Amino acid sequence: MSSLLKLESVSAAYGESEVLWDIDLEAPEGAVTALVGSNGAGKTSLMRVVSGLLIPTSGKVAFAGKDITGLVAERRVVEGIALVPEGRRLFAGLSILENLMLGAFTRRDDRVKEDLERVWKHFPELADRSGQIAGTLSGGQQQMCAIGRALMARPKLLLVDEMSLGLAPVVVDRLAEALLDVNESDGLTIILVEQDVELALEIASRGYVLDTGRVVMSGEAGELRDNPKIREAYMGVAA
Amino acid sequence: MLAQTIVNGLLLGGVYGIATIGFSVVWGVMGIINLAHGAYIMVGAYIAFALNQWFGLDPFLAMPFAMVALFVIGYALQAFLLNPVMHTSLLLTLVVTFGIDLFLIDLFVLFFSSDVRAVHTAYSGSSLEIGPVLISWVRLVAAILSVLVAIASYLFLNRTRTGQAILATALDREAARLMGIYPDRAYGLTAGLAAAVAGAAGCLASTIFPISPTLGISFLGAVFVVTVLGGIGSVAGVIIAGFAYALVQAFAATYLGANYQQIVAFSMFLLILIVRPQGLFGKPFYGES
Ligand SMILES: Nc1ncnc2c1ncn2[C@@H]1O[C@H](COP(=O)(O)OP(=O)(O)OP(=O)(O)O)[C@@H](O)[C@H]1O
Ligand SMILES: [Mg+2]
Numbered sequence: 001m002s003s004l005l006k007l008e009s010v011s012a013a014y015g016e017s018e019v020l021w022d023i024d025l026e027a028p029e030g031a032v033t034a035l036v037g038s039n040g041a042g043k044t045s046l047m048r049v050v051s052g053l054l055i056p057t058s059g060k061v062a063f064a065g066k067d068i069t070g071l072v073a074e075r076r077v078v079e080g081i082a083l084v085p086e087g088r089r090l091f092a093g094l095s096i097l098e099n100l101m102l103g104a105f106t107r108r109d110d111r112v113k114e115d116l117e118r119v120w121k122h123f124p125e126l127a128d129r130s131g132q133i134a135g136t137l138s139g140g141q142q143q144m145c146a147i148g149r150a151l152m153a154r155p156k157l158l159l160v161d162e163m164s165l166g167l168a169p170v171v172v173d174r175l176a177e178a179l180l181d182v183n184e185s186d187g188l189t190i191i192l193v194e195q196d197v198e199l200a201l202e203i204a205s206r207g208y209v210l211d212t213g214r215v216v217m218s219g220e221a222g223e224l225r226d227n228p229k230i231r232e233a234y235m236g237v238a239a
Numbered sequence: 240m241l242a243q244t245i246v247n248g249l250l251l252g253g254v255y256g257i258a259t260i261g262f263s264v265v266w267g268v269m270g271i272i273n274l275a276h277g278a279y280i281m282v283g284a285y286i287a288f289a290l291n292q293w294f295g296l297d298p299f300l301a302m303p304f305a306m307v308a309l310f311v312i313g314y315a316l317q318a319f320l321l322n323p324v325m326h327t328s329l330l331l332t333l334v335v336t337f338g339i340d341l342f343l344i345d346l347f348v349l350f351f352s353s354d355v356r357a358v359h360t361a362y363s364g365s366s367l368e369i370g371p372v373l374i375s376w377v378r379l380v381a382a383i384l385s386v387l388v389a390i391a392s393y394l395f396l397n398r399t400r401t402g403q404a405i406l407a408t409a410l411d412r413e414a415a416r417l418m419g420i421y422p423d424r425a426y427g428l429t430a431g432l433a434a435a436v437a438g439a440a441g442c443l444a445s446t447i448f449p450i451s452p453t454l455g456i457s458f459l460g461a462v463f464v465v466t467v468l469g470g471i472g473s474v475a476g477v478i479i480a481g482f483a484y485a486l487v488q489a490f491a492a493t494y495l496g497a498n499y500q501q502i503v504a505f506s507m508f509l510l511i512l513i514v515r516p517q518g519l520f521g522k523p524f525y526g527e528s
Contacts, residue, residue, distance in 0.1 A: 051417060052416075053416065053417070072416075073416045073417060074416050074419050074420065075419075077419040078419055089411055089413070089414040091406070091410045091411060092410060092411075093406070093410055094406060094410065098403060101400075101403070102403060102415075102418045103418060105400070105403075105420060106418070149418075
């Protein structure tokens with residue numbers, strides 16, 4: 001399988017303070033890749049690098065064979081990268097439908113309606129209340145709307161940052177199911193950032209472990225899941 | 240007298256409303272308190288005056304010209320002066336807009352002197368009589384046009400793709416970037432459209448008020464009051480507040496005397512700031528509730 005996304009020794013910083021060092025990472029086309037690590041490890045910062053919100057200080061970011069290292073976020077969505085940001089970041093004062101349509105802001109093709117139908121199909125509770133103001137939705141509904149908004153861009157690569165945070169297990173299962181469905185039916189490539197390491201490594205085929213801004217481990221999801229060090233450090237299982 | 244007072248207020252309310260829309264939306268979307276907003280209204284009024292003097296153009300028909308000219312001015316000032324400044328310090332934008340205000344006033348003193356001017360039309364003095372109530376044709380047309388401009392502004396923000404992009408940028412700049420929206424362009428458009436509506440308000444004002452380079456200063460006071468009254472950034476709120484403001488002024492003028500107009504209006508402003516800082520119809524800018 002070829003990689004849709006490829007990071008080569010990427011480093012990044014917020015002003016003076018460096019947060020990512022020498023990151024090598026690949027997301028194979030059509031696969032789900034997990035990115036795990038403890039608080040402050042740099043997962044969100046890495047997603048910001050991939051989505052263009054944070055431009056690396058050194059290294060190279062390639063997407064679909066193209067060097068996009070310096071490309072601004074506004075352009076990357078056109079190239080096919082969509083981010084479901086940490087904390088969802090919906091447009092709180094606008095309705096569900098308005099949020100979803102903003103997801104398709106750059107699109108000029110005629111399949112927007114079809115994609116909207118797809119979001120409604122995955123999340124019927126959004127369709128039932130499409131005029132409701134996003135800020136008044138429950139946490140689970142907001143996450144559905146955030147995922148739906150990203151899908152409305154019809155991306156090639158979907159980045160999902162902390163999907164499960166603060167949500168009930170049944171809701172998390174539904175969201176995971178929706179992601180797996182678009183992954184399987186459309187071949188959508190996904191990078192899943194999760195605190196819930198068990199969940200992430202269950203859905204994903206490959207995984208990366210990030211610690212204080214560096215990749216400390218990577219490999220097949222199954223191997224990582226069985227690795228005693230990871231079980232101890234991230235799954236709360238005594239070695 | 241009561242009926243006439245109410246009519247006077249209603250006729251001016253729309254003008255105060257559209258004089259305020261741009262100021263309020265710029266404040267809501269960008270957090271910029273544009274002290275040059277009154278000067279934009281003044282420029283619009285002079286465009287109507289000049290086109291009337293030179294070409295005999297009806298001041299109402301000057302509206303599209305004033306709107307285009309002010310769109311360009313508002314967009315350019317935002318793109319070249321305000322965007323760079325607002326990324327470093329929002330507070331500095333106050334200084335910059337104050338500078339723009341002084342510059343525009345001085346520029347117009349230079350070209351038009353500080354003489355007080357008026358735009359006259361063939362129908363300026365005529366009125367519609369309904370029983371004891373007199374309705375000036377000019378003011379009636381101005382009121383109708385201002386409501387139309389207000390509705391257009393509302394529909395633009397809430398029903399068009401570009402309007403939605405502006406609101407999205409206002410609500411979450413970074414999330415908007417992820418949608419492919421360039422914030423600086425959205426800000427430029429916001430400022431341009433705000434200035435355009437101010438220009439339209441200036442044309443309408445030219446038919447009602449005497450014109451001078453400092454016309455904007457007295458307007459800016461009203462604009463502040465109406466913004467706070469209507470809720471920052473709310474087009475619908477601003478229109479209702481414009482009518483409320485004009486009615487209060489009309490009553491103060493009729494029953495207390497013209498000298499009390501401003502005092503009453505600003506007392507109302509202070510009272511609202513104390514009692515309902517979020518405005519009368521109060522929700523925060525595109526807030527949830
Ligand atoms: N805007 C910022 N400015 C400066 N430092 C930042 C900024 N955002 C994050 N950091 C720092 O970068 C480091 C990595 O943070 P990041 O949010 O990427 O971690 P994370 O792995 O996503 O953590 P979490 O699991 O808590 O979401 C942290 O030390 C954090 O304090
Ligand atoms: Mg994070």
